[in-house]
Amino acid sequence: MSSTTNSPTHHTSTIGSIGTPSRRNTELALLIFAVAIPVFAYANVGLAINDQVPSGLLGYGLGLGLLAGVAHLVVRKFAPYADPLLLPLATLLNGLGLVVIWRLDQSKLLQSLHVSGGKATNQLLYTALGIALFVVTLVFLKDHRVLQRYTYISMAAALVLLLLPLVPGLGLNVYGAKIWISVGGFTIQPGEFAKIVLAIFFAGYLMVKRDALALASRRFMGLYLPRGRDLGPILVVWFISILILVFETDLGTSLLFFGMFVIMLYVATERTSWIVFGLLMSAVGAVGVASFEPHVQQRVQAWLDPMKEYKLSQQGVAGHSEQAMQALWAFGSGGTLGTGLGQGHSDLIRFAANSDFILATFGEELGLAGIMAILLIYGLIVERGVRTALAARDPFGKLLAVGLSGAFALQVFVVAGGVMGLIPLTGMTMPFLAYGGSSVIANWALIGILIRISDTARRPAPAPAANPDAEMTQVVRP
C-alpha cells in the first residue's frame, strides 16, 4: 500500500457508514409474521377445542396487531436505527404466550382450581401496559447514557424492590417462595423490575470502578487476584443474593442477580479471575443455604427424583408436589412434533400451569420442534442483545446491554432448565410467554432499553466536517 491510497480509503468508509440502512422495513415485514403466526395459532386452538374459529379472533388479532404497530411506529420515529429483530421476536413470543394462556383458560380442570379462566384478557392488558412502558422508554429516554446519572439511585431502588416482599402485610408467600407483593388486589413480582434497575446500577458502578478492579491486582497461580478492598462490591452483591435465597427462598432470582453481576464484572475488567471467584462463591452460597433451608432441599430432592416426589404428593404428604413429574410427562407425551395446539393434557400440571410451567404446554402441544424454535428465538434475542453491546460505542452502553441480555439468558436457562428437569425448579417465569403482569411489563421495558442502546450504536456517525486542507487545494486562482 502506498501512501496515496490512504485518503480515498478513509473517504469510502465514511460514505459507507452514512449509508447504513435503518432496517425499519425489515422489522415491519418480520412483525407481520410475528402477529400472523399467533393469530393462526389462536384459530388452531379454537378449532381443536371447540371445533370453531374462536369468536375473539378478530379482536385478538387487531389487539396484538395494533400494539405491534404502535411499537413499530414509535421505533421508526424515535429509534430509527435500532436492531430490527428484537421487536418482532418479542412480539412473537408474547403472542404465542397469549395463545397458550387462552388455551389453558379453556381447561375445565384449571378453571375449577381458579388457575385459569379469563387470564388471556388480563395478559393482553398487561401486554398493552408493557408496550406502553416500551413506548415511554423510547420516547423519553433519548440517550441511554442519561441512566448513568442515576447509578446510586438505582442501587437504592433495587434494594427496596428486592426487600419489598419481606415487608409484613405486603409480601405474599406463594407455595413457599416469597417473591410477590400484593398492592390493591394486584400481585406484583418486584424482582422482575429489580433486574433492570440493578443492571443500570452495575453498569454505572462498574464503568467508574473498572480500571481499579482490573489493574490493581496481584498475580497468583496464573490468576489476577483483586485487592482486598476491591472485593467489597462483589461480596456485597453475593451477600444480598444469599439473603434473597434465605428470606425469599428463591433460588432463581438469587442466581440471576449474582450471575448478572459476575458477567458484567467480567466484561468490565476483562479478568477471568472474576468468573472463577463468581462460580466459587455461588457454589459455596447455594450449597451452604441448601444445607439448612428445607424449601431449597425439597426442590433439590424433587429435581433428583421427580417420581418419588410425585408418589409422595399422591399419598398426600404435605409439602410435596407432583408438578415436576407432570411437566416431564407433558414434554415426553409431546414427542417430536407434539399433539397439536389444544390437544394436550398439560392442565394436569394444575397450579402454575400457565405461568412457571407454561413451557411444558408448548412442549406437549408443539413438541420438540416447537420448543427448539422457541429456545432459538430466545437465543436470538440474547445474541442480538450481546451484538448491541459489541456495537455500542460507550462502555456504559456496552455494560448495560450485556447485563440485560445476560440476565435474560440466565432467566431463560434457569426457568426452562427447571421445567425440563435439568436443574432444580425455581419460582421464575419464562419471559413473554408466561402469565404474569410484572414479567411482561418489565421485559418490554428491557427490550425498550436494548432497542435504545442499539439505535445509538447503529446510528451513523455524523458526517465529518469538510477537510479544510482539501478545500484549500481546490482553490485554484488563475
Next chain:
Amino acid sequence: MNKPLRRIAIFCGLLVLTLLLRDNWLQYVKADTLKTDPKNRRVTIARYATPRGDIIVDGNPITGSTKTTSKSSLNDLEYKRTYKNGPMWAPVTGYASQAFGANQLENLEDGILTGNDDRLFFRNTLNMVTGKKQQGGNVVTTLNAAAQKAAYNGLKAQGGKGAVVALDPSTGKILALASYPSYDPSSFAGTSDTDAKAWNKLQKKYDPSDPMLNRALRETYPPGSTFKVVTAAAALENGLYTSADENTDSPLPWTMPGTTTQLKNEGSIPCKNATMRIALRYSCNTVFGKIGADLGNDKMLDEAKKFGFTSEQYTPVRSSASVFSDGMNTSQTALSSIGQYNTAATPLQMAMVASAVANDGKLMKPYMIDELQSSSLDPVSKTEPQEMSQPLSAKNAQILQSMMETVVKDGTGKNAQMNGVTVGGKTGTAQHGVENSENPYAWFISYAKLPDGSSPVAVAVVIEDDQANRDDISGGGLAAPIAKSVMEAVIQSKK
C-alpha cells in the same frame, strides 16, 4: 471490552445449546418411556377417550363401552368399559378400569382396542383426513362360547374353587378358559366410590377365595395322577417299554430306592408287574413311580419340558411356569413322576399334555387371539397355528391314546364317556398340605376323538374344594362330568 463480550456471547449460546440438548433427550430419547408410563394420566385418558374396541367370541362382542356419566365436570375419561357375562369371561378379558388400570387382553392389546397401535396408523391418518373420529379395533379370540359356558357353569354348580382349560389339539386354539370363583370386571370399571368398594371387596385380603386370581393360567396345582400320562410318554419315548400291553417290571410292595418307605397305591389294585394300560386304568402309583425312578431325573425332566413344563406360556396372556424339579434323588424323582413332591402344573399345562397326545404327539402353541381387526373389521394381524414341540412320536402317541381311552372305557374316567365319540382321559387326585392334611385336588384331563379320527378338543379340569367331603373328591367324580360337558359343547358347536 469486546473480547469478553464475544466470550459472553459464546457462553449464552452454550446455555441455549444445553437447553436444546436437554430437550432432545427429554422429547426424543425419553419420549416413549414418559409417554407410555402407566402413571402418566394421559395413558388412561387415551384408553377411555374413544369407545374402546371389543373383544369378540364367536362373532359376538363380550365387551362394550358406554359414555361415562359423572356429576363432576372434572372427569376427563369419556367412555367406560362394560362386560357381558363378566364373571364367565373375566379370565379371558381381564379388566379395564378407569381407576384401577387394565390387565390381560385389555392391557396387552390396549393399542388395538384404543386405536393407538402403530399398525392402525394409516387408517387413523385416513380418518383424520375424512374427519372421522378415531375408533378402537377389535380383538377376535379363539374361544368357543358354548364350551366356556359349559366350563363356567360346571365349576359354578360344583361351588368350589377350580379352573377349566380347553384346547383345540390340532391348532392350539384356546376354546375355554374358566376360573371360579370369578369377578365381574364391570363392577369396578368406573371411578366412583361404588367402584372402589367393589374393587376392595375383591382383593385377597378381604376375600380369601381370591376371585381375581386367574386359576386357569396363574395357579399351579400338584397334578397328581394326571401326570402319569407324561411319565408313560417318557417310558415309551425312552424305549423303557415299547407297548401298552407289555408287562412292566413292577414289584409290589415297592420300596423307593435309597429309602425304607414303601410307595402306596390307593386301595388294593392289581399293580404287580402290571402293563402300562392296566397301570394307567387303575392309576398305579408303584408302576409309574418305578418308571420315573428307572428313567431318572434328567430323562423325566426332558420329557416334561417337551410338554411345556418349566416355562411360562404366552397366550399372549402369560401363564405361570409349571414345575418339574431338577437335581432330585431317585425317590424324589419317583414321587415327582406320579405328580407329587414338587411337581406342579397350571390347568393350561395339563390341557397341553392331553392335547399333545390327542394330536399324535405334536404340541401346538396355545393361543387365544385369532385375529386383530381395525375398527372397520379389516384384519390387522392373524395368528397362525405354530408347532411348539413334539413330546412323543405319532406311534407312541397312538399307544398312549389307546391307554387313555381304556381309562375312560373301563377305568377311573367312566364319567366322561360319550355316545359316538371316543374319549381318552386320566383322573387325578393330588394330595396337598403338610402330611396330606388338606383336601386333595380333583383333576381330570381328557380329549375327544370323532369317528373320522379327528380330535377337536382336549380339556383339563381341576377342582379344589376345602368344603367337600374328602371321599367325594376324586378326579372321576367331580372333574370328569365338567370335562365331558365342555367336550360335548365343542362337538355340538362344530356340527
